[in-house]
Amino acid sequence: MPIGQARTLRDHLPGLLGLGALLLLPAVVSDPYVWGILVMANLYAFLAAGFDILLGYAGLPVIGYGLFVGVGAYLAALLNLSLGLPPWLTIPLGGLGGALFGLLLGLSCLRLKGLYLALASFAAAAICEKVVIVFYDLTNGHEGLSGLDPISSYPLLDYYLSLLVMAAGTTALLMVVRSKVGLVLNSIKDNQEAAEAVGIDTTRYKLLAFVLASFLGGVGGGFLGHYTMHVGPNMFGLHIALTIIMIAIVGGLGTITGSIGASYLLIILNEALREVGEARLLIYTVITVVIMLALPKGVMPPLMNLLHRGLRLLRLRRRDNWEGGLRDASDT
Amino acid sequence: MPPILKVENVSRFFGGVAAIAELSFDLDANQVLGLIGPNGAGKTTLFNLITGFLRPNRGEIYFQDRRLVGLKPHRIVARGVTRTFQIPKPFGSLNCLENVAVSMVAKTGLARRHDPEILRRSRGIMETTGLADKEGMRPEALTQGDLKKLEIARALATSPRLLLLDEPFAGLTNAEIAAISDLIRQVHGQGMAMIIVEHRLRELMRIVQRVVALDFGEKIAEGTPQEITNHPRVIEAYLGTGG
Numbered sequence: 001m002p003i004g005q006a007r008t009l010r011d012h013l014p015g016l017l018g019l020g021a022l023l024l025l026p027a028v029v030s031d032p033y034v035w036g037i038l039v040m041a042n043l044y045a046f047l048a049a050g051f052d053i054l055l056g057y058a059g060l061p062v063i064g065y066g067l068f069v070g071v072g073a074y075l076a077a078l079l080n081l082s083l084g085l086p087p088w089l090t091i092p093l094g095g096l097g098g099a100l101f102g103l104l105l106g107l108s109c110l111r112l113k114g115l116y117l118a119l120a121s122f123a124a125a126a127i128c129e130k131v132v133i134v135f136y137d138l139t140n141g142h143e144g145l146s147g148l149d150p151i152s153s154y155p156l157l158d159y160y161l162s163l164l165v166m167a168a169g170t171t172a173l174l175m176v177v178r179s180k181v182g183l184v185l186n187s188i189k190d191n192q193e194a195a196e197a198v199g200i201d202t203t204r205y206k207l208l209a210f211v212l213a214s215f216l217g218g219v220g221g222g223f224l225g226h227y228t229m230h231v232g233p234n235m236f237g238l239h240i241a242l243t244i245i246m247i248a249i250v251g252g253l254g255t256i257t258g259s260i261g262a263s264y265l266l267i268i269l270n271e272a273l274r275e276v277g278e279a280r281l282l283i284y285t286v287i288t289v290v291i292m293l294a295l296p297k298g299v300m301p302p303l304m305n306l307l308h309r310g311l312r313l314l315r316l317r318r319r320d321n322w323e324g325g326l327r328d329a330s331d332t
Numbered sequence: 333m334p335p336i337l338k339v340e341n342v343s344r345f346f347g348g349v350a351a352i353a354e355l356s357f358d359l360d361a362n363q364v365l366g367l368i369g370p371n372g373a374g375k376t377t378l379f380n381l382i383t384g385f386l387r388p389n390r391g392e393i394y395f396q397d398r399r400l401v402g403l404k405p406h407r408i409v410a411r412g413v414t415r416t417f418q419i420p421k422p423f424g425s426l427n428c429l430e431n432v433a434v435s436m437v438a439k440t441g442l443a444r445r446h447d448p449e450i451l452r453r454s455r456g457i458m459e460t461t462g463l464a465d466k467e468g469m470r471p472e473a474l475t476q477g478d479l480k481k482l483e484i485a486r487a488l489a490t491s492p493r494l495l496l497l498d499e500p501f502a503g504l505t506n507a508e509i510a511a512i513s514d515l516i517r518q519v520h521g522q523g524m525a526m527i528i529v530e531h532r533l534r535e536l537m538r539i540v541q542r543v544v545a546l547d548f549g550e551k552i553a554e555g556t557p558q559e560i561t562n563h564p565r566v567i568e569a570y571l572g573t574g575g
Contacts, residue, residue, distance in 0.1 A: 180437040187423040187434045194421035197383065198435035199409030199490050205438075254425075 050216030059189030064121030068217025098218020106210030144232030252298020342391030
């Protein structure tokens with residue numbers, strides 16, 4: 001939204017319609033197995049929106065984003081298993097743990113850009129993965145920690161809680177990027193030297209992006225750990241991080257909300273392809289690459305255009321009817 | 333009146349080669365200083381040293397009697413020293429108004445992206461720089477002349493006391509140079525000191541009161557535009573000593 005232009009109800013309409021559809025989804029789909037898939041879609045949407053702050057807004061390619069997911073997951077697991085803290089407390093604490101690691105990584109990588117930052121973040125995640133394995137007594141090594149308290153005892157409640165977390169997280173991020181922070185982060189992404197030349201403290205804003213994104217990573221990791229009732233060293237790894245990055249890119253970098261559409265699309269696609277067997281990963285990857293090539297700005301911008309065009313058509317039709325009604329009335 | 337900027341014995345080396353060597357000069361408040369020299373003379377390096385993008389190996393730089401060496405670029409901007417770039421570096425994903433407003437927005441509270449006072453000031457600067465009808469346009473749609481104006485507009489938004497302009501005429505038509513010259517005079521008329529790096533000497537000499545000439549990082553001459561254009565070392569640096 002350009003500076004000086006106020007948002008109207010019409011601007012919020014697509015988001016409200018989307019949220020309404022997700023709220024009503026369980027009324028259409030009654031299979032708890034499908035609800036489980038939708039929980040994962042909500043979680044990955046939440047995580048990808050966090051990553052979008054780093055790459056889409058601040059231009060920071062932190063491919064080791066799994067670091068924050070892993071820290072949040074393990075911290076939540078340890079607090080739950082050792083101290084008996086409930087999930088509603090361990091998940092936000094996992095977020096704070098993730099944010100602390102985000103701050104540390106941000107501080108140590110401030111001078112790095114592009115590929116160097118990507119590699120440094122990847123290395124940090126890999127080191128933490130190994131550290132978790134080495135401290136066997138605390139973390140149970142490769143096996144990971146099991147028996148965490150579940151989010152709830154009801155699959156439908158799990159779905160609504162994951163939807164609540166996702167909606168709250170993306171709404172909070174949208175508020176941040178629509179405040180001055182989004183504008184300033186975009187200027188840093190466009191040209192850091194020019195941003196410094198006009199007096200912007202780029203270090204402060206880049207650290208803010210690190211802390212915000214890593215908090216979301218930690219919360220997502222904690223939620224994931226409690227939902228699956230298990231955490232393992234693979235949560236730090238590239239598989240989860242790449243899934244998050246792919247969702248953010250397919251959704252459209254710098255959109256936040258794009259992650260929701262892309263997460264539902266890719267997570268459901270991944271599940272639907274399970275019956276294909278061995279070729280699943282190949283087909284999934286090809287489809288994802290084709291989407292990226294066909295829609296380089298992501299699925300969200302064309303989807304929003306379509307939605308706005310539909311709304312405009314509806315309005316025009318209503319006006320036509322109204323004018324037609326007037327004509328009819330004058331004819332009589 | 334004490335000088336607004338003091339550069340004292342500043343040197344900067346790159347791998348043993350002196351880009352700036354023992355350079356000293358002063359700038360009075362409300363003075364426009366031309367900085368000239370052949371390519372590689374160290375003009376842009378000097379801008380980088382004053383604005384904190386580089387740190388001198390030796391020497392000191394004072395602005396309003398306060399030391400600048402060691403401060404980060406954004407702190408130096410906060411003191412009142414702002415620069416533009418030789419090749420414009422607009423924020424491509426922001427429109428022109430946002431390009432101007434972003435430095436002011438960055439200093440406000442969290443929720444004040446749409447601060448009416450910032451909008452009013454930004455639009456005032458767009459008006460001054462002749463970009464009023466371009467506020468919603470992306471920089472990619474601007475001409476080279478308008479991009480140079482946008483660089484100056486963005487710098488003005490930081491409310492500088494000293495403005496450093498790096499080749500504001502480079503790549504412009506005569507009409508665009510005339511427009512930028514008028515803008516520089518107008519801004520100077522508001523009481524701002526300036527240092528202008530420029531190769532278009534004829535146009536530069538019309539708007540500056542004093543000139544410093546550099547060659548291989550050393551000051552080879554300093555004086556009024558008249559003195560500099562007739563200075564034998566300046567002529568030698570630009571034209572060479574001949575056969």
